[in-house]
Amino acid sequence: MTVEPILEVKDLRIQFKTPQGIAEVVNGVNLSIAPGRVHGLVGESGSGKSVTARAVLGILPRNALHKREGSVRFAGEEILGLSEDEMRKRIRGRRIAMVFQDPMTALNPVMRVGKQIVLPMRRHLGINGKEAKARAIDLLGQVGIPDPEEKFKVYPHQLSGGQRQRIMIALALSCDPELLIADEPTTALDVTVQAQILDLFDKLRRERNLAVLLVSHDLSLIAERCDEVSVMYAGRVVETGSAISTFEAPQHPYTKALEEARPSLENPPHTVLRTIPGRPPQLTDLPHGCSFANRCPRMTELCLDVDPPLEPGPAGRPVACHHPVAGPDEPLGVSVTAAKERIS
Amino acid sequence: MTYAKVIAMRAVHLVVVLLGVSFLVYLLLDLLPGDTAEVLVASSSNPTPGAVEEIRKELGLDQPFMVRYVQWLGNAITGDLGVSFRTGQPVTEAIGERLPVTIQLLIMAEIISLAIAVPLAVAAARRRDQAFDRVVSVFTFTLQSIPNFVVSLVLIVIFAVTLNWLPAIGFVPLQEDVLGNIRSLLIPSIALASALVPLYMRVLRNEMIRTLQEDYILVARSVGLTQRSVLFRYALKPSLPTLVTVVGINIGTLIGGTLLIELISGLPGIGTLIYSGINNRDYVLVQGLILFIACAYVLANFIVDMIYPLLDPRVRV
Numbered sequence: 001m002t003v004e005p006i007l008e009v010k011d012l013r014i015q016f017k018t019p020q021g022i023a024e025v026v027n028g029v030n031l032s033i034a035p036g037r038v039h040g041l042v043g044e045s046g047s048g049k050s051v052t053a054r055a056v057l058g059i060l061p062r063n064a065l066h067k068r069e070g071s072v073r074f075a076g077e078e079i080l081g082l083s084e085d086e087m088r089k090r091i092r093g094r095r096i097a098m099v100f101q102d103p104m105t106a107l108n109p110v111m112r113v114g115k116q117i118v119l120p121m122r123r124h125l126g127i128n129g130k131e132a133k134a135r136a137i138d139l140l141g142q143v144g145i146p147d148p149e150e151k152f153k154v155y156p157h158q159l160s161g162g163q164r165q166r167i168m169i170a171l172a173l174s175c176d177p178e179l180l181i182a183d184e185p186t187t188a189l190d191v192t193v194q195a196q197i198l199d200l201f202d203k204l205r206r207e208r209n210l211a212v213l214l215v216s217h218d219l220s221l222i223a224e225r226c227d228e229v230s231v232m233y234a235g236r237v238v239e240t241g242s243a244i245s246t247f248e249a250p251q252h253p254y255t256k257a258l259e260e261a262r263p264s265l266e267n268p269p270h271t272v273l274r275t276i277p278g279r280p281p282q283l284t285d286l287p288h289g290c291s292f293a294n295r296c297p298r299m300t301e302l303c304l305d306v307d308p309p310l311e312p313g314p315a316g317r318p319v320a321c322h323h324p325v326a327g328p329d330e331p332l333g334v335s336v337t338a339a340k341e342r343i344s
Numbered sequence: 345m346t347y348a349k350v351i352a353m354r355a356v357h358l359v360v361v362l363l364g365v366s367f368l369v370y371l372l373l374d375l376l377p378g379d380t381a382e383v384l385v386a387s388s389s390n391p392t393p394g395a396v397e398e399i400r401k402e403l404g405l406d407q408p409f410m411v412r413y414v415q416w417l418g419n420a421i422t423g424d425l426g427v428s429f430r431t432g433q434p435v436t437e438a439i440g441e442r443l444p445v446t447i448q449l450l451i452m453a454e455i456i457s458l459a460i461a462v463p464l465a466v467a468a469a470r471r472r473d474q475a476f477d478r479v480v481s482v483f484t485f486t487l488q489s490i491p492n493f494v495v496s497l498v499l500i501v502i503f504a505v506t507l508n509w510l511p512a513i514g515f516v517p518l519q520e521d522v523l524g525n526i527r528s529l530l531i532p533s534i535a536l537a538s539a540l541v542p543l544y545m546r547v548l549r550n551e552m553i554r555t556l557q558e559d560y561i562l563v564a565r566s567v568g569l570t571q572r573s574v575l576f577r578y579a580l581k582p583s584l585p586t587l588v589t590v591v592g593i594n595i596g597t598l599i600g601g602t603l604l605i606e607l608i609s610g611l612p613g614i615g616t617l618i619y620s621g622i623n624n625r626d627y628v629l630v631q632g633l634i635l636f637i638a639c640a641y642v643l644a645n646f647i648v649d650m651i652y653p654l655l656d657p658r659v660r661v
Contacts, residue, residue, distance in 0.1 A: 059565050093567030100566075105559040110582045110656055119577070120567035155657040171567065 003034040004076070006211045007056065007096075007179055012070035012080075014048075014055055016283075017063045023283040025051050027235030028070070030310060030318075033228075035178065036209040038201070040222035040243060043232030046280060049215045052232070053181045055080075056213070057096055058087045075178065094124045097172035101184040103164035107156040114152035117171045124175040139170040143200060162193035169200065176208070183215045198225055219262050223247045231255050234280050234291035237310060241317030251313040251324040253296045256332050277336055290322070297333030298323040301343055347653060358646050365638040366420065370413045373631050381405055384429060416631075425632030430624050435632035438617060445515060446602055446613035452529055453536035453598065454591070460537070461544035466575050468545070469552030477549075484542035493604045496535030500608070503531060513610035532609040536601050540594060547590050551583035558582075584655050592648030596641045 014026040026048045033039040041049045054060050056072055058079075072080040079091055100106040108116055117136040121127060127135070133152070140148035143166040156164055165185065172180060182201065186194035202225070205212055216222055222229055223243055230240040231252065239252040250256040260274045278295035281287055287294070293303040302322050313319035314326045325332065333339065381399040400406050404415065419426065425435035464484075468477040487495075504512035510531055516524035555561065556579055564578045599614075606615035614633065621629040653659045 057566055059562060088568045088570060091568070092565070093569075098563075098566040100559060100563060102559060106563050108560040108564070108578055108582070109658060111578070119569060119573065123569060123573070157658050168563070171563070174567075 005032040006035045006075055007031065007033045007213070008071075008073040009052070009056065010071040010073075012052065012055060012068070012072060014051055014060065014068055015065045016061075017065060018284060020282070021284040022065070024286055025064075025235055025283055026055065027286070029230075029232070029235070029237050030240070031213075031230055031237065033179070033211045033213055035211050036205060037227045038205060038212040038214055038225060040226030040229040041213060041215045041232060042217065042219060042222045042229060044217055044280065046283070047232040048235040049217075049232050050183050053098070053183050053213060053215050056179075056181060057092055057098055058082070058084070059092070059098075093120045093172075093177070094175050095177050096179045096181065097175070097177040099165070099168050099172050099180065099182040099185045102188045103161050103168050104188065106168055107164055109156055112153055112155055113159070113167050117167070117174050120171070121174045136170070136174065139174060140167070142204075143167075143170045143173070144196070145170070161189055162196065165189060165193075165197055166200070169197070169204075173204065173208075177210070179211045179213065180204075181213045181215070184217070185214070186221070187216070187218070194221075201225075219247070219258060231258070234286065235283060236291065236320060238292065238321070239313075239317065239319045240310070241315075245315060245317060249315050249325075249328040251315050251317065251319040251326075252292075252321050253298050253323075253325060253332055254292050256325050260332070290320075295336060297336050297339050299336070299339040299343070304343075350653070351650065354646060354649055358642060361642050362639055365642065366417055366635055367413065369631060369634045369638060370416060371409075373627050373634075374409060374412075376627075420632075420635060425635070426628040428621075428626050428629045430626045430629075435629050438629065439614065439633065439636055442612055442614050442617045444518075445611055446599075446606070446615065448518070448525075449529055449533055449536070449602060449606070449611065449613060450595075450598060452526075452533035453540065456533055457537040457540035457544055458591075461541045462548060462580075464541075465545045465548035465552060466580065468549045469556060470571070470575060472553055480545070484545050487538055488542035490538070492535045492539045492601055493608055495538040496532060496605055496608050499531045499535060513608075515609075515611045529611070532602075532605045532611060535605055536598060539601065540598070543590060543594065544587060548583060548587045551586050552579060555579045555583045581655060585652055588648055588651050588655065592645045595644045599637055599641065 009029055009031040012026055012029040013024070016023045016025050029048070029052050031039065031041070031052070041052065043049045051060065051064075055068070056074075056079075068080055070080065071078060074091065074096065079087070082091065107113065114133065114136055117139065118129065118132040121132040121135060122129065125132075137148045137152050140151055145151050145163060145166050151159070151163075151167075156167070159167065169185075180201075185201070186197050189197060198221070201212060201214075204210055214222065214226055226243040228241065229243040229246050230237045231246070231254065232238065233254050239246060239250065239255050246255065247259060250259055254276075257274070257276045261276060263273055276295055281291050281294070287304070289302075289304045289307055290296070290299075291307075293299045296303065298321075300323065306322070308320045308322045310318045310320040313321065313324040381396045381403065384399055385395045404412060407415075416426070423436055425439075427434050428438065431438075464480055468480045471477050500512050503510045511528050512531075514528060516528045518525045552575075561574060561579055564574045569578070602613060603615035603618060605611075606613045607619055610616075614637070618630065618633050620626075621633060
């Protein structure tokens with residue numbers, strides 16, 4: 001059974017002007033999300049996951065260059081080239097909404113929370129203040145805020161972090177969007193509150209058949225909460241597929257290394273965590289070939305010359321690697337130094 | 345701390361400041377060279393021997409400084425600032441007659457400055473570092489470097505003398521003719537505003553730029569609010585506190601500015617009253633006026649302080 005994806009990103013490229021030169025922050029990203037599914041976008045800081053998320057809504061920072069290549073199709077319509085005005089009127093908040101990382105700073109400190117939820121509804125749904133208020137109070141109840149009528153009138157600083165994130169979610173859901181982008185929605189919260197917020201996403205997704213793009217650097221969270229996952233590295237998706245198989249049988253050496261760098265409760269105490277040597281490449285000066293090559297124990301000369309395309313790998317899921325890991329038991333390789341010596 | 349408690353604390357602070365101000369005002373004029381009694385005798389038509397001593401006694405100038413100060417302060421608190429040497433008019437009455445003109449002038453100047461500076465600052469912040477922002481910056485910088493009495497003269501030459509749209513000098517009371525009253529104060533209030541617009545505009549522009557980088561602005565954009573909503577409903581209010589502070593601090597400068605402007609435009613306000621008081625060495629009048637202005641300044645800032653909690657609920661707790 002194939003469901004028409006609600007969001008389809010193809011070969012998206014975004015560049016930023018920085019003091020060091022042009023940074024290629026997003027470098028040919030492909031993504032596809034079906035209604036009612038949760039798609040995880042995972043990668044380390046600076047891998048371009050947040051920028052990809054923001055590009056879908058067209059709310060990039062000031063220093064992003066206007067030239068944007070590729071395609072972002074939403075419900076069958078190309079939205080990458082839409083004007084600011086069209087995006088504001090028809091897409092943002094109306095059909096695609098976003099939840100941000102830090103609920104402490106994401107709400108306007110000098111505006112009552114109720115009004116912040118009411119404003120987009122009045123704009124998008126054309127309803128009057130009274131209807132909007134009733135809807136907002138109903139929403140606050142749905143996202144698990146106790147005393148919604150009282151809380152409608154308070155200012156953000158009177159609420160806890162978890163409650164503010166719930167407010168933020170109510171704000172995002174106020175106009176019944178079809179796609180929810182959550183950019184590190186629980187990173188700033190306590191672990192117990194994290195679970196509650198993620199459960200809330202899950203409930204809303206089921207009730208509303210909402211598609212969710214969950215951006216996070218937290219592998220465990222992504223593995224636990226997502227149907228599909230895309231792993232990003234240096235502005236590219238290097239591996240994608242169902243969350244279970246991606247983490248059980250990673251094909252890309254980066255995914256595999258990430259898996260191995262993940263602490264597990266089954267490890268005996270004081271087990272040394274594996275890390276990935278080196279650091280991600282400078283986005284202002286990307287290498288010709290594979291951007292992971294200089295940290296990869298499987299690196300060969302081919303990797304330095306040719307950037308591998310995202311194609312089905314040994315496990316059938318797309319992977320961008322010349323030498324993918326064949327199965328869960330195959331070792332990653334000895335070390336990067338050994339690989340480098342092999343070449344020279 | 346509750347809001348009431350904050351106000352009470354500020355009020356105590358206010359009383360202490362006013363006491364200090366009154367003492368300094370009294371001391372300052374006491375230390376000025378020139379003996380009031382001698383001046384009065386010298387200017388009378390037929391000075392008699394011993395007249396100086398007589399006048400001294402009459403005015404209480406033979407008493408020690410602290411005694412005179414306490415007496416003067418006690419009277420001032422009851423609203424009696426003494427009687428002008430020259431005109432024989434009670435100082436409080438003279439201030440009462442002149443005050444409405446100056447207050448109206450100040451209010452008009454503030455309204456004009458804010459009405460120009462706020463939209464300009466918002467527009468410049470939105471187009472930060474682009475052509476519009478740069479042009480506004482150069483324009484306001486130029487404006488700020490011209491003293492406001494020069495602006496006033498230029499405006500009189502253009503709009504009164506050449507175009508004959510507005511009166512060059514004189515004042516029409518509000519009760520007589522509302523439109524005429526506003527017309528008579530237009531040039532002086534624009535001249536006063538010319539110094540304030542650049543200041544307000546720059547302060548607010550910088551605050552707006554800071555606010556526009558906040559996460560909640562990104563959120564406002566992400567829910568599809570119009571640019572206007574984002575700027576005016578979301579970003580303006582959190583950017584205002586600094587502007588409010590600057591407005592408060594500048595009330596003093598503004599009152600000083602009215603002195604020259606009132607003279608140029610021939611307005612019967614506090615400024616011209618001080619001017620004639622100083623010219624006539626009418627110390628009682630000048631003393632009363634300075635005390636009054638200092639109180640007005642301190643009070644205005646007290647009111648400004650009370651505005652913060654209205655702008656930011658976090659201060660209210």
